[in-house]
Each structure stands twice: as structure tokens, then as C-alpha cells.
Amino acid sequence: MIALPASMRVFERGWLSSNNVLLVDDACTALVDTGYATHAPQTVALVRSALKTRPLDLIVNTHLHSDHCGGNALLQATWPCRTLIPASEASAVREWNEARLSFRATGQTCERFGFTGTIAPGAQLRLGALDWQVLGAPGHDPHSLMLYCADERILISADALWENGFGVIFPELEGESGFAEQQAVLDTISTLDVRVVIPGHGAPFTHVEQALERAFSRIAWLRADPARNARNALKVLIVFKLLEVREMSFDALLRMTGEAAAMRAAASLLKPSSEWPALLRGMIEELATHQGPLAVDGARIVARR
Known part of the structure; x- marks a missing residue:
């Protein structure tokens, strides 16, 4: 103590x-x-x-x-x-x-x-x-x-x-x-x-x-390597939002990434917008492995915590 x-x-x-x-x-x-x-x-x-x-x-x-x-x-x-x-x-x-x-x-x-x-x-x-x-x-x-x-x-x-x-x-x-x-x-x-x-x-x-x-x-x-900060930022913002709303469709997450300036900026530092679907899917898979904070349920992303 x-x-x-x-x-x-x-x-x-x-x-x-x-x-x-x-x-x-x-x-x-x-x-x-x-x-x-x-x-x-x-x-x-x-x-x-x-x-x-x-x-x-x-x-x-x-x-x-x-x-x-x-x-x-x-x-x-x-x-x-x-x-x-x-x-x-x-x-x-x-x-x-x-x-x-x-x-x-x-x-x-x-x-x-x-x-x-x-x-x-x-x-x-x-x-x-x-x-x-x-x-x-x-x-x-x-x-x-x-x-x-x-x-x-x-x-x-x-x-x-x-x-x-x-x-x-x-x-x-x-x-x-x-x-x-x-x-x-x-x-x-x-x-x-x-x-x-x-x-x-x-x-x-x-x-x-x-x-x-x-x-x-x-x-x-x-x-x-500033991309490391961008990648961490995007992961943190994704997890934060999922823990708030508890679940979200992948399409809704993709839209939010384009609309929320900090998420858009982080994603842009990592990949061109045409590659954001693959970028986000890869991050979600990482966050869902080994009992991570997220899980994938069909077309929806779900918060575990």
C-alpha cells in the first residue's frame, strides 16, 4: 500500500x-x-x-x-x-x-x-x-x-x-x-x-x-518510426470506442475511421484510404487474438471486457 x-x-x-x-x-x-x-x-x-x-x-x-x-x-x-x-x-x-x-x-x-x-x-x-x-x-x-x-x-x-x-x-x-x-x-x-x-x-x-x-x-x-505512434493511436481509439458501444459492425468502424479526424490521420499515415479495409481487418484480428479486448462475431466486432 x-x-x-x-x-x-x-x-x-x-x-x-x-x-x-x-x-x-x-x-x-x-x-x-x-x-x-x-x-x-x-x-x-x-x-x-x-x-x-x-x-x-x-x-x-x-x-x-x-x-x-x-x-x-x-x-x-x-x-x-x-x-x-x-x-x-x-x-x-x-x-x-x-x-x-x-x-x-x-x-x-x-x-x-x-x-x-x-x-x-x-x-x-x-x-x-x-x-x-x-x-x-x-x-x-x-x-x-x-x-x-x-x-x-x-x-x-x-x-x-x-x-x-x-x-x-x-x-x-x-x-x-x-x-x-x-x-x-x-x-x-x-x-x-x-x-x-x-x-x-x-x-x-x-x-x-x-x-x-x-x-x-x-x-x-x-x-x-512515427508509424508506430499512428498504429498505436488507431488501435487505442478503436478499442476505446468498442468498449463504449460494446459492439459495432465493420462497416460502421470503417465509416468512423474516415469521419473522426484523429482516426483518419492515423490511418492515413499507415496506408492509402483504398487499403483501410485491410488495415482495419488486420488490426481487429490482432486485437481479437489471445483473449484480447475485442472479438469478432460474424460481421460484428464485440468488446470482450
């Missing part, structure tokens, strides 16, 4: 939802990241059970991918909580510009939410009676942030560092720089005195040096 301050509680979530970090002190109850939209009722139930009669006062989003902010709307409807988002995303959220936000591009959903303030690298937050420094974490997402508590040596890393890797480098799919930024974020983490990492996905961990070694190795592997 990893020791965390009494004011902190981590809700480790499964597929579709990011982890949620609840921080409570006398002045404020705060939740860092809120999971995916279809899991929002569960997120509310987890928070309500932990807080008892207290309301949720504040939501803090490390970034606005749907699995990190999909519970915002329901939490805001349940409690009159303030919400802090990355400053660079403010205009997109204010306008609810889904072309600039990632939801439409990934074929995912997120109910519209509002915000009351913004945070940016260099900001300081007081959460759970602890002081947190806001750090930039571009790479996986250009707007992503991390939270670092120097006194407790805790890093809330979002998708910048997991125990075994990090999130898909989405900017590279659109021809934007992302590998260099991810490398720089890992370099930054390596300079911090970190005892515990609370990742966006997976259990909190203490073997930080080993996790960094694996992450540095992975970014070098991806940079050596």
Missing part, C-alpha cells in the same frame, strides 16, 4: 475513465479529473460516498480529453462547484468548439460543461492542505498539465507518465510536433524529487526511475 496524505484519495478507474484524485481540507473539496461521460454517474457516486454530507467545491482538469473531463457536466449539475481548466483551452470550451476540442476527432463524447477559471504552467494551487505547482506537460496533448507537491514529493502526472509508458502522442498524427515535447516533459520529471506518481491511468507507483527509463525508451522507439 502506497502511503498518501490523509487529505488525498485516488479513485483508480478502468478503461474509458481516467483516475480521479480527491483532495479535501477544511477550506475546499477538490477533484482532479472526472472520467468519461458514460461513467459520470459512477464518478458522482464515488465522490458523494467519500464526501458524505459535504459538497464538491472544485474540479481541476489536467487536460480536456474526454476520459479526463467527461464527468464535469454531471458533477457541475450535482454540486455548484467551480471548475479550473487549462488556460489555452478556454476559448474552445467557451465556444464549445468541437473542431478544436478533441471529442469529435476521436469519435468520443463529452457533455457540454462550463468553467469558472483557468490554470497554466507556473500557477500554484492549495488543495488538500497541500501546495501544488502546475507544470506544463505537452506531448500527449499540447495543453496538458501536471500537478507537483514538493513537500510530499507527489506528482499527479495525467497521461505524461504512466508506470509503463504514456499516452498517445496525438499532435504527431496531424503533422505537429509532439515527440520532442514528450521528451522534454520526461526530462522535466526526471529533475523533480518524486516519491509517488499518480498517473492518469493505472495504480499509483513509487518506482519512478524505472518508469522513466521505460518511458524514455518508448519515446525513442516512437521517434525512430
Whole structure:
């Protein structure tokens, strides 16, 4: 069991939802990241059970991918909580510009939410009676942030560092720089005195040096052949969607690949559109072997989990 301050509680979530970090002190109850939209009722139930009669006062989003902010709307409807988002995303959220936000591009959903303030690298937050420094974490997402508590040596890393890797480098799919930024974020983490990492996905961990070694190795592997990132991205987006809807026809998946910008970009980096049917069939076969996350049932693809 990893020791965390009494004011902190981590809700480790499964597929579709990011982890949620609840921080409570006398002045404020705060939740860092809120999971995916279809899991929002569960997120509310987890928070309500932990807080008892207290309301949720504040939501803090490390970034606005749907699995990190999909519970915002329901939490805001349940409690009159303030919400802090990355400053660079403010205009997109204010306008609810889904072309600039990632939801439409990934074929995912997120109910519209509002915000009351913004945070940016260099900001300081007081959460759970602890002081947190806001750090930039571009790479996986250009707007992503991390939270670092120097006194407790805790890093809330979002998708910048997991125990075994990090999130898909989405900017590279659109021809934007992302590998260099991810490398720089890992370099930054390596300079911090970190005892515990609370990742966006997976259990909190203490073997930080080993996790960094694996992450540095992975970014070098991806940079050596950008198609590796594209292939991983397409697989991740396919599995995510199937786990959300539970089953889908192959034709529907093929249509979604052409319509969702991130999926289209990833597929285009791998094969010309005329070869996408064969590309997708090959990926589905890979994901269905050895009790993988998907199965094929005639003309339909089914999620196993």
C-alpha cells in the first residue's frame, strides 16, 4: 500500500475513465479529473460516498480529453462547484468548439460543461492542505498539465507518465510536433524529487526511475518510426470506442475511421484510404487474438471486457 496524505484519495478507474484524485481540507473539496461521460454517474457516486454530507467545491482538469473531463457536466449539475481548466483551452470550451476540442476527432463524447477559471504552467494551487505547482506537460496533448507537491514529493502526472509508458502522442498524427515535447516533459520529471506518481491511468507507483527509463525508451522507439505512434493511436481509439458501444459492425468502424479526424490521420499515415479495409481487418484480428479486448462475431466486432 502506497502511503498518501490523509487529505488525498485516488479513485483508480478502468478503461474509458481516467483516475480521479480527491483532495479535501477544511477550506475546499477538490477533484482532479472526472472520467468519461458514460461513467459520470459512477464518478458522482464515488465522490458523494467519500464526501458524505459535504459538497464538491472544485474540479481541476489536467487536460480536456474526454476520459479526463467527461464527468464535469454531471458533477457541475450535482454540486455548484467551480471548475479550473487549462488556460489555452478556454476559448474552445467557451465556444464549445468541437473542431478544436478533441471529442469529435476521436469519435468520443463529452457533455457540454462550463468553467469558472483557468490554470497554466507556473500557477500554484492549495488543495488538500497541500501546495501544488502546475507544470506544463505537452506531448500527449499540447495543453496538458501536471500537478507537483514538493513537500510530499507527489506528482499527479495525467497521461505524461504512466508506470509503463504514456499516452498517445496525438499532435504527431496531424503533422505537429509532439515527440520532442514528450521528451522534454520526461526530462522535466526526471529533475523533480518524486516519491509517488499518480498517473492518469493505472495504480499509483513509487518506482519512478524505472518508469522513466521505460518511458524514455518508448519515446525513442516512437521517434525512430512515427508509424508506430499512428498504429498505436488507431488501435487505442478503436478499442476505446468498442468498449463504449460494446459492439459495432465493420462497416460502421470503417465509416468512423474516415469521419473522426484523429482516426483518419492515423490511418492515413499507415496506408492509402483504398487499403483501410485491410488495415482495419488486420488490426481487429490482432486485437481479437489471445483473449484480447475485442472479438469478432460474424460481421460484428464485440468488446470482450
